[in-house]
Amino acid sequence: MSGMKEEVCVRLVNDKVQFIGVSPANPEQPLTFDYAPPMGDGAGFNGLELLLMSLAGCSATAVVYLLRKMRKTVSGFEVQAQGIRKETHPIKFEKIFLRFILKSPDAQEEDIRKAVQLTEETYCPVWQMIKNNVDVVPEYTIIGG
Amino acid sequence: MSGMKEEVCVRLVNDKVQFIGVSPANPEQPLTFDYAPPMGDGAGFNGLELLLMSLAGCSATAVVYLLRKMRKTVSGFEVQAQGIRKETHPIKFEKIFLRFILKSPDAQEEDIRKAVQLTEETYCPVWQMIKNNVDVVPEYTIIGG
Numbered sequence: 161m162s163g164m165k166e167e168v169c170v171r172l173v174n175d176k177v178q179f180i181g182v183s184p185a186n187p188e189q190p191l192t193f194d195y196a197p198p199m200g201d202g203a204g205f206n207g208l209e210l211l212l213m214s215l216a217g218c219s220a221t222a223v224v225y226l227l228r229k230m231r232k233t234v235s236g237f238e239v240q241a242q243g244i245r246k247e248t249h250p251i252k253f254e255k256i257f258l259r260f261i262l263k264s265p266d267a268q269e270e271d272i273r274k275a276v277q278l279t280e281e282t283y284c285p286v287w288q289m290i291k292n293n294v295d296v297v298p299e300y301t302i303i304g305g
Numbered sequence: 306m307s308g309m310k311e312e313v314c315v316r317l318v319n320d321k322v323q324f325i326g327v328s329p330a331n332p333e334q335p336l337t338f339d340y341a342p343p344m345g346d347g348a349g350f351n352g353l354e355l356l357l358m359s360l361a362g363c364s365a366t367a368v369v370y371l372l373r374k375m376r377k378t379v380s381g382f383e384v385q386a387q388g389i390r391k392e393t394h395p396i397k398f399e400k401i402f403l404r405f406i407l408k409s410p411d412a413q414e415e416d417i418r419k420a421v422q423l424t425e426e427t428y429c430p431v432w433q434m435i436k437n438n439v440d441v442v443p444e445y446t447i448i449g450g
Contacts, residue, residue: 164389164390164392165387165388165389165390166351166353166354166357166387166388166390166398167357167385167386167387167388168354168357168358168361168385168386169361169383169384169385169386170358170361170362170365170383170384170386171382171383171384172365172369172379172381172382172383177366177369177370179362179365179366181358181361181362183350183354183357183358185354186349186350186354189336189337189349189350191334191336191358191362192334193362193365193366195366199370200366204331204334205328205331205334205362206311206362206363206366207359207360207362207363207364207366207429207430207431208311208359208363208430208431209311209313209328209330209331210355210358210359210362210363211356211359211360211363211431211434212311212312212313212328213313213315213326213328213336213355213359214352214353214355214356214358214359215352215356216313216314216315216326217315217324217326217336217338217350217351217352217355218351218352218353218355218356219352220315220317220324220338221322221324221338221340221345221351221352224317224322225322225344234317236317237316237317238314238315238316238317239314239315240312240313240314241312241313241314241315242310242311242312243310243311243312244309244310245309245310245311245430247309249427249428250427250428250429250430250433251430252430252431252433252434253311253430253434282394282395283394283395284352284395285352285353285390285395285396285397285398286352286353286356286397288395288397288438289356289397289398289435289438289439290434290435290438291438292437292438293433293434293435293436293437293438294434
C-alpha cells in the first residue's frame with residue numbers, strides 16, 4: 161500500500177474527446193482515452209472499459225493473495241470480465257460476468273469459491289464500490305496441474 | 306459506442322501479484338497491474354488507482370461533450386481526481402474529489418456546474434456505478450481565454 165491517497169489527472173489533447181490520463185504513481189503508463197466515432201476517433205479506452213479492467217485486476221489480485229494464504233498452489237491465473245451495458249442513458253453496466261480461471265494441482269472448486277466470496281465481501285475495494293449498483297456474477301474454472 | 310458489451314482479460318505474469326490486462330478493443334494499450342511491496346513489486350497500477358482514472362476519464366468526456374452542446378468554447382480541459390481511502394478492509398475510497406479545470410473565453414461557472422450536474426445524474430456511467438457507495442465531491446476552476 162502506498163499511502164491512503166490516490167491521485168490521477170486526465171487532460172484533453174485534441175479537439176474531439178481524446179484525453180491522456182496520468183497517475184503520478186505510475187508515470188510510465190499514460191493512458192489514452194477516446195470515444196467511438198462520431199464523437200471521438202475510437203483511439204483509446206472509454207471509461208466503462210477501464211472500470212471493468214479495474215474490477216478484473218483488483219479482484220484477481222485479491223483472489224490470488226487469498227488462495228496462497230489458503231496454501232494452494234497458483235500455477236496460472238486469469239480473470240475474464242464481460243460487462244453488459246444498458247441501451248439508454250445512463251448506459252452503465254447492468255451485469256458483469258467475472259470468470260476466474262485457476263490453474264492449480266491442489267485447489268478444488270470449493271477453495272476458489274471461498275476466495276472469491278471473501279474478495280467480494282472484504283478484499284476487493286472496487287467490487288465494494290459498485291455494490292448494489294450492478295449485478296456481478298462470478299464464474300469458476302479450474303484447470304488441473 | 307462500439308456495441309453493448311465490453312470485455313477485458315487480466316492474466317497473472319509473475320510469482321507475486323503482477324498481472325497484464327488487455328482489452329481486445331484496445332490491444333495496443335496493455336496495462337500492468339501490481340501491488341506495493343511486500344505483496345508485489347509496485348510495478349504497475351492497483352485497481353483503485355484505475356477506478357479513479359476510469360471516473361476521471363468518463364466524467365471528463367461527458368463534461369466536454371455537454372459544454373460543446375451548450376455552445377461553449379473548450380480551449381483546454383483537465384480533471385484532477387483525488388481518492389481518499391479507508392484505513393481498514395475493505396479499503397475502498399470513502400471520498401473522491403473531482404476538480405474540473407476548464408479553459409474557456411465564454412463559459413461561466415454556472416455553465417460548468419450545470420454540465421457536471423448532468424454528467425453526474427445521467428451522462429457518466431462510471432459515476433452512476435459508484436453512486437451511494439462513495440462521496441464524490443466536484444470542484445470547479447475556470448481559466449479565461
